[in-house]
Amino acid sequence: MSESEVDDVVPDLEAILRQCIAAIPPGRVTTCGALAELLGDRQAARWVGTWLVEHTHLEECACHRVVRVGGRLGRSGIGADVQRDLLRREGVAVLPGGVSEEAIIGPQELASLLGIEDEDRPLRKLRAIQEDLRKKVIITPLPADPKDCAGVDVSYRGQWAVAVYCRVSWPGGEKLYETSVVERARFPYITSYLAFRELSPMLSVIRKAAREDQLADVIAVDGSGLLHPRGMGIASHLGVVIDRPTIGITKTLLCGQMEQKELLPGGTLAVEWEGRHLGVVLRSQRGHAQPVFLSVGHRIDVEGCVRVIRPLFAQHRLPDPIYWADRLSRALARQLK
DNA sequence: GCGACAG
DNA sequence: ATCTTGTCGC
Numbered sequence: 001m002s003e004s005e006v007d008d009v010v011p012d013l014e015a016i017l018r019q020c021i022a023a024i025p026p027g028r029v030t031t032c033g034a035l036a037e038l039l040g041d042r043q044a045a046r047w048v049g050t051w052l053v054e055h056t057h058l059e060e061c062a063c064h065r066v067v068r069v070g071g072r073l074g075r076s077g078i079g080a081d082v083q084r085d086l087l088r089r090e091g092v093a094v095l096p097g098g099v100s101e102e103a104i105i106g107p108q109e110l111a112s113l114l115g116i117e118d119e120d121r122p123l124r125k126l127r128a129i130q131e132d133l134r135k136k137v138i139i140t141p142l143p144a145d146p147k148d149c150a151g152v153d154v155s156y157r158g159q160w161a162v163a164v165y166c167r168v169s170w171p172g173g174e175k176l177y178e179t180s181v182v183e184r185a186r187f188p189y190i191t192s193y194l195a196f197r198e199l200s201p202m203l204s205v206i207r208k209a210a211r212e213d214q215l216a217d218v219i220a221v222d223g224s225g226l227l228h229p230r231g232m233g234i235a236s237h238l239g240v241v242i243d244r245p246t247i248g249i250t251k252t253l254l255c256g257q258m259e260q261k262e263l264l265p266g267g268t269l270a271v272e273w274e275g276r277h278l279g280v281v282l283r284s285q286r287g288h289a290q291p292v293f294l295s296v297g298h299r300i301d302v303e304g305c306v307r308v309i310r311p312l313f314a315q316h317r318l319p320d321p322i323y324w325a326d327r328l329s330r331a332l333a334r335q336l337k
Numbered sequence: 338g339c340g341a342c343a344g
Numbered sequence: 345a346t347c348t349t350g351t352c353g354c
Contacts, residue, residue: 043342154344156345189345191342197345198344224343233343254343293343333346 006199006241009129010187011122013039017051023114024065026090030105031069037107038116040123047188053077071098126196130232136240137226139296142304146170146217146245149308151321152205152238153222154198155329157336161185163201164329165209167216168321171311175324177214180332181205192229192254195237202238218245218300218308220322225297226278227256227271239298246297247305248279249322253293263291268306271295280306284313292318 020038024030032052036045052063055077063076064086073094074080084094093100105113118124150167160182167177181204187197202221209215224233225248235248256273263269263283271279271293279295280302294305312319318326 154345156344158346189344191344194344222344228343248343250343252343330345 006196006203006237009126010196010200011125012186013122013188014051014055016122017048018061020110020114021062021066022060024062024105024110025113026065027092027103028105029065029067029071029087029092029099029103030110031067033069034105034107034110035066038111038114038121040121040125040127041190041193043192044123044190047190051188067099067104071101071104073098123190123193126193127230130195130228130230130237133237133240134231137231137236137296138299139226139301140299141301142218142245142299142308146308148176148216149218149220149312149321150206150209150214150216151220151222151319151323151325152202153322153325153329154201155326155333156185157333159185160333160336161198161201162329162333162336163198163205164325164332165205165214166321166325166328167209167214168312168324170217170308173312173314173320175320177209177212178324178328179205179208179212179214180328181208182332182336194223195232195234198223198234199237199241202234203241206238206242215244218247219297220247220249220309220319221297222249222322222326224248224250224254224293225295227254227273227293227295229255231274233295233297235295235297243299245299245304247300247309248293248295248297249309249319250293250295251290251317253281256295266310270302277302282306282309284317285310286313286315288317290317 032048033045064083154163164180221235225235239246256271258271259269266285268280283291316323
């Protein structure tokens with residue numbers, strides 16, 4: 001199993017964002033949404049906004065030239081008052097309602113200013129990778145009932161990611177093995193790009209388990225599989241990279257629509273996406289009010305997902321291997337510093 | 338009516 | 345996901 005599929009392609013998004021911000025000329029401003037478009041996906045606007053608030057402010061950093069929609073100030077990380085003074089010093093007219101419209105640079109102008117072509121945008125490249133990987137997904141019944149199943153999850157403490165792998169027997173659900181790794185998180189959380197944040201630590205912990213001969217027949221991942229805008233959620237991405245059966249499990253639905261029927265304890269309802277039955281919503285036998293969503297990862301089918309996961313619920317909302325991986329990774333992350 | 342959106 | 349205190353319920 002190779003890890004080059006992720007590590008080699010993950011861009012330093014923060015460095016690129018800093019470059020984009022540095023290129024905003026004095027006397028002009030832009031918005032989080034325009035910067036996100038330069039990065040290749042408007043969806044990243046939220047990350048750009050939180051980054052501005054939390055970033056390590058450098059003396060030469062031009063973050064005061066980023067404003068909110070409509071030119072309103074604030075949330076820059078340096079404070080609205082400081083931002084207003086800096087902008088006025090550059091000749092930007094700052095009115096009570098925000099900066100004047102003509103000072104705002106749109107995504108088009110900003111792109112040409114930076115000489116950024118469409119195909120240079122990092123998130124666009126990552127989407128292309130997902131679309132390419134999607135072709136490699138295999139939907140098929142499991143060759144046989146598994147003898148075990150593992151859950152994987154990742155928790156965070158600052159810039160550190162803690163990945164845990166927990167293997168249980170199938171169908172008994174007895175815990176057989178648990179291990180973890182800690183590594184630096186290299187990419188932010190942006191919806192639909194989760195794999196570029198979490199797959200690297202996940203692969204590390206799975207590789208560690210494999211070295212100790214603890215690789216399970218099926219791996220369940222805390223995240224979507226084919227129920228993803230480009231059919232390449234982290235569970236499918238992981239599955240294709242290691243070419244083994246994977247199942248995606250989430251507490252909320254990323255995309256897809258479910259059958260409009262009553263969901264009884266222990267029951268399932270189909271979830272369709274792009275006209276295909278790729279997942280189910282499943283309520284545990286014990287009847288937790290909140291169900292979970294299963295989606296096909298790789299080398300499995302919807303029926304297989306349900307058959308593998310259903311016996312692994314104990315007293316929690318999530319199936320045991322995922323529940324334990326979540327709990328341990330969180331505990332380990334908390335101890336970090 | 339439009340857009341949201343996993344962790 | 346994480347930041348956070350007490351509080352309601354099985």
